[in-house]
Amino acid sequence: MQNSSTLLRYLDGATVASLCARIDPLEVVTEAFLGVRAGRSGVAAEAALRWTAPDGTEARSLILPARHEGAYGCKIINACLGNVNRDLPRAAGLILLYDRETAAPVCVMEGAHISALRTAAVSVAALRAVRPLSTVDRVAVLGCGRQARTHLDLLAEHGAVKSVIAHDLSPSRATAFAEELRAALPEIEVETVDGPEAAVRSAPVVLATTTTTTSYVPLAWLPEGSVFLNVSLDDAAEDVLLGAEHLFVDDWHLVSEDDTRLLGRLARSGRATAPGTTVPGARQVDADLATLLSGAYNRPITATDRTVINPFGMGVHDVALATRVHAAASAADTGVLLPR
Structure with missing residues (x-):
């Protein structure tokens, strides 16, 4: 039997959406902004890879590393404009969370739902402030x-x-x-x-x-x-x-x-x-x-x-939301544990 510290928790899109429904995303993104302002949270330089898909449409992959209140991780979010004509979502991605002490990956989850939710939450939180x-x-x-x-x-x-x-x-x-x-x-x-x-x-x-x-x-x-x-x-x-x-x-x-x-x-x-x-x-x-x-x-x-x-x-919002989702998944023992 493997030690839990050597396992990687995987959360699919349906599980992520279910767990996000228990979280107030406006509270999370506001907390992350205040963390950035206080120096407790932050982002590193983003990386972007862009190319032209075979159908001539634009495609790209973005990597957004961030830290939030002692949590570390990154979002990988990809998109292709041609997906609309394929009846596919324009964007898809993953979010990875890392162990603070060992830096080993501890969780990988579907990222498009969190990406869309945190984007909306930032807009609504900002609008609410205005x-x-x-x-x-x-x-x-x-x-x-x-x-x-x-x-x-x-x-x-x-x-x-x-x-x-x-x-x-x-x-x-x-x-x-x-x-x-x-x-x-x-x-x-x-x-x-x-x-x-x-x-x-x-x-x-x-x-x-x-x-x-x-x-x-x-x-x-x-x-x-x-x-x-x-x-x-x-x-x-x-x-x-x-x-x-x-x-x-x-x-x-x-x-x-x-x-x-x-x-x-x-x-x-x-x-x-x-x-x-x-x-x-x-x-x-x-x-x-x-x-x-x-x-x-x-x-x-x-x-x-x-x-x-x-x-x-800012990737810090993805990491902040993903950290809440991971905590909820761990508490409920939800997801699939994979060997690293």
Whole structure:
């Protein structure tokens, strides 16, 4: 019989989803942000491998190492844009957790569910810091995939959203998304529109969860007092990032080091700069999300101010959520134990 210290616990997607249902993800991501602010948590440099799949679509693999309150691990998340045409999920991945003393892997779990959940939790936690969720009655959705649905489910769980206006480049996908949403959340009114402008102009909160690499939403579309959740990072045009009254990022270093995204390119060209850093002619990011969630952001956000939340994605949130899932799985003796 093998010693338990030599075994690796594997958690499949269904098990991960079941265990996540017992956890408040907003509490976890907020705790992780505060841990980063206090130096108890953090991320290491990310690695990215990109290629072109045989069908000509873009594919990539990202590795995000992180530590959180004495826990260590990484997320490996892969995606291929061609998967949509194969009736496959766009993204799939794994999360690994390591023993603090020996550094040996102790758990490997399906990662796409946690990745989607923590992404939504960061958005909702940030939105909650900007305005009471009970006042968020209408949301515009750009991109009708898994991320959009996870965000809306989480918003609904926290008492937000009475109506949704959705747009997707694929009308059939938008229609299917609306039908599924009506069935799952019948208390929410759902409509679809052919273009993004009508959606953005009609809602105080915009959720961008597309796969675009070309910006298309100008500042003129954003209503006064609106919040733009720039989850897919490239939907908001340059004038949105430079001209909105408030601009928040999760981690400036990660944002500024990535020249594949617009805000990173603006940083590289000297047109955007870090919070607390004044450069003539550059837009200063107002604060990171750790500052916002800690209550240390001192500038008032008025009823007419437009706010952009630009979450690049930090592996610390995946590790924090995965650590909670692993603890619950160990306590319940759930999962498959594999020899290392």
